[in-house]
Amino acid sequence: MAERGVPARLQLRGITKQFPGCLANDHIDLTLGPGEIHALLGENGAGKSTLVKIIYGILRADGGDIKWDGQPVSIASPSQARRLGIAMVFQHFSLFESMTVAENVALGLDHGAGLDALSARVGEVGRRYGLALAPEKVVHDLSVGERQRVEIVRCLMQEPRLLIMDEPTSVLTPGEAEALFITLRQLADEGCTILYISHKLQEIRALCDRATVLRAGRVVATCDPRQETARDLARLMIGEDFSQASKTAGGPCGAARLQVRGLNMAAAAIHGTAITGIEFEVAAGEILGIAGVAGNGQNTLLAALSGEQLCPNAGDIRIDDQDAGDLGPRRRRRLGLAFVPEERLGHGAVPEMSLTDNALLTGYERQDLLSRGSIMFPRTRDYAQRIVKSFQVVTGSIGSHAGSLSGGNLQKFIIGRELLQQPKVLVVAHPTWGVDAGAAAAIHTALLDLARQGAAILVVSQDLDELLQISDRFAVLSEGRLSECMVTAAADIGRIGLLMGGQATGHGRENGGERRAAQT
Amino acid sequence: MRPRLEARIGASRTMVYATPVLAVALTMACGSVLFAALGHHPPAVLYAFFIQPLSSVYDLAELTVKATPLVLCAIGLSFGFRANVWNIGAEGQLTLGAIAGGGIALWAGDDAAAWVLPAMIVAGLLGGAAWAAIPAFLKTRFNANEILTSLMLTYVAILLLSYLVHGPWKDPDGFSFPQSRMFADSVLLPLLTMGTRLHLGAPITLFLALGAWWVMARMFIGFQIKVVGLTPAAAGLAGFSVNRLIWITLLTGGALAGLAGLFEVAGPIGQLQPSISPGYGFTAIIVAFLGRLHPVGILLSGLFIALSYLGGETVQIELGLPLAVSGVFQGMLLFFLLAADVLVRYRIRWRRAAMVQEAG
Incomplete structure (x- = not known):
C-alpha cells in the first residue's frame, strides 16, 4: 500500500468512460500497492471489465489520470501496458489449440526467442511457481486448468509487476483453485501486485488483502474483505438486501x-x-x-x-x-421437457430478434402460439409480456432485441420463458x-x-x-x-x-x- | 494514425432502409462525374438513362417485362439468403423451368388445349425446383457447398438447352437456326395491354411478392428461416430442422426461378433459343440485396435494376455511349450499397495502431 513514501504501483484517479447510453466508469479512484492482492468486486455491468480494459490499454478513458510508480502515464495499447509491466489473464483463453505450449508462449511475447531456450524457461518458471507444464505438449490435449497455467506462465515470462486476473477460478476444480491461490500468494510475496476480479465472495475473503467494490460504474466501498462477511460484501455489491434461496431439506x-x-x-x-x-x-x-x-x-x-x-x-x-x-x-x-442451454446469446436466444420473437422460439409448442402455420402475434406478445413481468426482466419493451439485454436479465428472460411453459x-x-x-x-x-x-x-x-x-x-x-x-x-x-x-x-x-x- | 472500424451500438433501423436510397444517389452523383469526364452534359445523360425510359406507356410496360423475371428470381433467392443458403444458380433453374415448360408447349403443338398453359406453368415450377433439388441433396447428404454446386449446374443447364435447340427440338423449318418452333398462340401468356409486351406474368409476380411478404412476416416457416439464418444453434434448440429448411428454401428458390424462365419463353420470347436470359438469375442476386431481402424492397429494386438495363440501351442509342454503362451503373450501385451498409454498422475511428485483444 502507498505508505511511508513508497509510491503506489498503480494509482487511478477520476477514471471516467462513457459508452453510448451508459456511463461505464464514473470517476473511479483505485490505488494498488506493491505486493498487494486486490479484489475488484461488482455485479455484471458494474464497470469492472471496462476498468481493467483501460488499465491494460484496450480502451482509453475519457477522463482521469493514471500514475504508474508515481509517474503519470498514458496507456495507449496492450503492448505498451506490457512494456510497463502489466500482464493480464483473460477469462476466455486466447490459445492456439493446434500448437504446443512453448509455441503459444512464444506467440504471446513481444520479443522473439528461440523455442528451445523458451521451453527451458517455461519449465523453470513453472517449477518456481508450482505450475507444472510440459512445453512440448499440444494445447488441444490439455485440460482447462492446464490451459490456464499456460496463460499464466505466458504472463509470468514477462516478469510482470501487475498481474490482472479476470474470474480465473470459474473454470477450475476446488483443488486447482487452491493451487492457483498458492501461486498467487507467492507472486505477491515477491512484490508483484495482483488485481483479482471475481464474483466468488468466499474466495476473495480467503485470498485478497483489500477489495474495491463497484456498483453502477462507481466505487461504493474499499474494504478489507477478511473483516467482512460474504453477506456484507454481497450487500455492498448489489446495494440492497437480498434473500438467499436454499433447499428446505428433503x-x-x-x-x-x-x-x-x-x-x-x-x-x-x-x-x-x-x-x-x-x-x-x-x-x-x-x-x-x-x-x-x-x-x-x-x-x-x-x-x-x-x-x-x-x-x-x-x-x-x-x-x-x-x-x-x-x-x-x-x-x-x-x-x-423444457431446456435452458449454457449459452444465452446464440443458443438460448437470437440476439437480433425481439423478446417477442425469442419467446416464440421455444414457446410455440407448449404455449399454443401457432394457428395453421401462422404466428398468433397477440398471444405471443402477451406471453412475452408475462415473462418480463413475472421475472422482473429489465428491458425497454418486449420489442427490444435480446442482444440489448444485460446477461442477467436475458438469463431471467430465458428461464422465465421455460418456466412459464409449466x-x-x-x-x-x-x-x-x-x-x-x-x-x-x-x-x-x-x-x-x-x-x-x-x-x-x-x-x-x-x-x-x-x-x-x-x-x-x-x-x-x-x-x-x-x-x-x-x-x-x-x-x-x-x-x-x-x-x-x-x-x-x-x-x-x-x-x-x-x-x-x-x-x- | 490509421483508420479502424468500430462496431456501433445498435445500428439505426432507419438507416438500414435509407442506405439503398443513399446508394442510388451516390451512384448518380459519380455517374455524373464520369459522364462529364467523357464530355457529355451530365443532366442530359441522366435524363436519357433514368427518365426517358419511363416516358411512355410502352416504355413502362417494357420496364415491367424486364423487372418480372428479376423480381421472381430475387424473391426465391431471398428465402435462401435469409437462411444462409447461398443459391447462386438461379440462372440455371430459370433455364430448366424454360426447358420443362417449353417442352410441353412444343409437345402440344399448334392446336393446344386450354389446360396446356397451366400445365406449362406447373412444369416450369417443377423444372426449376428439380434443378435446385440437386444442390439441396448434395448439401444435406454430403455437406457439399451449395454455392459451387448451384453455380456449376447453371452451366450444365445452359448446355442442355443449347443441345436441345441444336438437336432434337430444332425447328425443322427453321433454316437450321438453333431455335425451336414458335409456340402456339394459345399457349402464350395473355397480354395485358395491347401494343405492349406486358403479360400475365407481371401481376402473378406481384401477387407472389405479397405472398412472400406474408410468409416471412406472419408464418411460422418464415420465422424458422430467419432464426436458422441468424443463429443456427437457436434453431436447433427450438427443434427446427436445418436440413428441412435447406430443402424448402432451395426448392422455393428453384421453383420461382423456373417460373421466371417459363414466363420468358411463354411471354416475350415465344420459343426456345440458346439464350433466353441476359443473366437475370445472376442480376437477381443484386436485386435481392438491394431490396434488403424484403419482398417489397425487392419489388422496388427489381424495377430500378430493370431501369438500368433500359437506360443503358437508351444512352447507347441516343448519345452513343457504350452499353457497358449499365454494367458500370449496376457495379457502382452494389459497391455503394455495401459500403453504406458497413458504415451503418460500424464507424470509422482514427487512432494510433492498437492491438485489440478479447474485445468482448
Missing part, C-alpha cells in the same frame, strides 16, 4: 420423471467429449445437480437431453415413462453463470418453486456452491462418466474435488490437475 419425492439409462454418445463437436454409461433418475419434486469442470462431456450430455442430438436407442432417455431418446426437441417439449422436466445448464447475486437469488427461488410444484429438475453447473445450495442430490461428470449420485446434505467437499479432477476412487492426496499432467 421433502418426499415422487415417481421418476426423467430417466437416463446406459446412455452412450459420441462427441457432437470436434473437440467435444464422448459420454459413456450415463445412468440417473430425477424424481418429481427433486433437483439433481451435475457438477464437473467444463469440457468433461457436459455439452454432449446436454445435447442428448435437449434432443438436439438423437440418442442411439429410444429407451436411453425416458420422460414421464415414455421413450424419448429418438425424439427431436419439439416432440420432447410436447412430452413436458414443464414436467426442466434441464438447466449453468443457470447463474455470470449473473449478478440479485438475479441469481431470483433464479434459484424460481427453480425451487418449480420443484415444489412437482417438476423434476436437472441442473448442470460448474458452480459447486450453487449445486450444494439448491440440489437434493448430485453427481459429478468427469471425462464423460458420471459418478454415483450423492445426497447433497451428506456430501464431502474433498471427495467431490477429487471426483471433479477425474479420480473416481480418490486414492493419493495430490489434486486432480497435477495428476492429469503427470499421467500424460
Whole structure:
C-alpha cells in the first residue's frame, strides 16, 4: 500500500468512460500497492471489465489520470501496458489449440526467442511457481486448468509487476483453485501486485488483502474483505438486501420423471467429449445437480437431453415413462421437457430478434402460439409480456432485441420463458453463470418453486456452491462418466474435488490437475 | 494514425432502409462525374438513362417485362439468403423451368388445349425446383457447398438447352437456326395491354411478392428461416430442422426461378433459343440485396435494376455511349450499397495502431 513514501504501483484517479447510453466508469479512484492482492468486486455491468480494459490499454478513458510508480502515464495499447509491466489473464483463453505450449508462449511475447531456450524457461518458471507444464505438449490435449497455467506462465515470462486476473477460478476444480491461490500468494510475496476480479465472495475473503467494490460504474466501498462477511460484501455489491434461496431439506419425492439409462454418445463437436454409461433418475419434486469442470462431456450430455442430438436407442432417455431418446426437441417439449442451454446469446436466444420473437422460439409448442402455420402475434406478445413481468426482466419493451439485454436479465428472460411453459422436466445448464447475486437469488427461488410444484429438475453447473445450495442430490461428470449420485446434505467437499479432477476412487492426496499432467 | 472500424451500438433501423436510397444517389452523383469526364452534359445523360425510359406507356410496360423475371428470381433467392443458403444458380433453374415448360408447349403443338398453359406453368415450377433439388441433396447428404454446386449446374443447364435447340427440338423449318418452333398462340401468356409486351406474368409476380411478404412476416416457416439464418444453434434448440429448411428454401428458390424462365419463353420470347436470359438469375442476386431481402424492397429494386438495363440501351442509342454503362451503373450501385451498409454498422475511428485483444 502507498505508505511511508513508497509510491503506489498503480494509482487511478477520476477514471471516467462513457459508452453510448451508459456511463461505464464514473470517476473511479483505485490505488494498488506493491505486493498487494486486490479484489475488484461488482455485479455484471458494474464497470469492472471496462476498468481493467483501460488499465491494460484496450480502451482509453475519457477522463482521469493514471500514475504508474508515481509517474503519470498514458496507456495507449496492450503492448505498451506490457512494456510497463502489466500482464493480464483473460477469462476466455486466447490459445492456439493446434500448437504446443512453448509455441503459444512464444506467440504471446513481444520479443522473439528461440523455442528451445523458451521451453527451458517455461519449465523453470513453472517449477518456481508450482505450475507444472510440459512445453512440448499440444494445447488441444490439455485440460482447462492446464490451459490456464499456460496463460499464466505466458504472463509470468514477462516478469510482470501487475498481474490482472479476470474470474480465473470459474473454470477450475476446488483443488486447482487452491493451487492457483498458492501461486498467487507467492507472486505477491515477491512484490508483484495482483488485481483479482471475481464474483466468488468466499474466495476473495480467503485470498485478497483489500477489495474495491463497484456498483453502477462507481466505487461504493474499499474494504478489507477478511473483516467482512460474504453477506456484507454481497450487500455492498448489489446495494440492497437480498434473500438467499436454499433447499428446505428433503421433502418426499415422487415417481421418476426423467430417466437416463446406459446412455452412450459420441462427441457432437470436434473437440467435444464422448459420454459413456450415463445412468440417473430425477424424481418429481427433486433437483439433481451435475457438477464437473467444463469440457468433461457436459455439452454432449446436454445435447442428448435437449434432443438436439438423437440418442442411439429410444429407451436411453425416458420422460414421464415414455421413450424419448429418438425424439427431436419439439416432440420432447410436447412430452413436458423444457431446456435452458449454457449459452444465452446464440443458443438460448437470437440476439437480433425481439423478446417477442425469442419467446416464440421455444414457446410455440407448449404455449399454443401457432394457428395453421401462422404466428398468433397477440398471444405471443402477451406471453412475452408475462415473462418480463413475472421475472422482473429489465428491458425497454418486449420489442427490444435480446442482444440489448444485460446477461442477467436475458438469463431471467430465458428461464422465465421455460418456466412459464409449466414443464414436467426442466434441464438447466449453468443457470447463474455470470449473473449478478440479485438475479441469481431470483433464479434459484424460481427453480425451487418449480420443484415444489412437482417438476423434476436437472441442473448442470460448474458452480459447486450453487449445486450444494439448491440440489437434493448430485453427481459429478468427469471425462464423460458420471459418478454415483450423492445426497447433497451428506456430501464431502474433498471427495467431490477429487471426483471433479477425474479420480473416481480418490486414492493419493495430490489434486486432480497435477495428476492429469503427470499421467500424460 | 490509421483508420479502424468500430462496431456501433445498435445500428439505426432507419438507416438500414435509407442506405439503398443513399446508394442510388451516390451512384448518380459519380455517374455524373464520369459522364462529364467523357464530355457529355451530365443532366442530359441522366435524363436519357433514368427518365426517358419511363416516358411512355410502352416504355413502362417494357420496364415491367424486364423487372418480372428479376423480381421472381430475387424473391426465391431471398428465402435462401435469409437462411444462409447461398443459391447462386438461379440462372440455371430459370433455364430448366424454360426447358420443362417449353417442352410441353412444343409437345402440344399448334392446336393446344386450354389446360396446356397451366400445365406449362406447373412444369416450369417443377423444372426449376428439380434443378435446385440437386444442390439441396448434395448439401444435406454430403455437406457439399451449395454455392459451387448451384453455380456449376447453371452451366450444365445452359448446355442442355443449347443441345436441345441444336438437336432434337430444332425447328425443322427453321433454316437450321438453333431455335425451336414458335409456340402456339394459345399457349402464350395473355397480354395485358395491347401494343405492349406486358403479360400475365407481371401481376402473378406481384401477387407472389405479397405472398412472400406474408410468409416471412406472419408464418411460422418464415420465422424458422430467419432464426436458422441468424443463429443456427437457436434453431436447433427450438427443434427446427436445418436440413428441412435447406430443402424448402432451395426448392422455393428453384421453383420461382423456373417460373421466371417459363414466363420468358411463354411471354416475350415465344420459343426456345440458346439464350433466353441476359443473366437475370445472376442480376437477381443484386436485386435481392438491394431490396434488403424484403419482398417489397425487392419489388422496388427489381424495377430500378430493370431501369438500368433500359437506360443503358437508351444512352447507347441516343448519345452513343457504350452499353457497358449499365454494367458500370449496376457495379457502382452494389459497391455503394455495401459500403453504406458497413458504415451503418460500424464507424470509422482514427487512432494510433492498437492491438485489440478479447474485445468482448
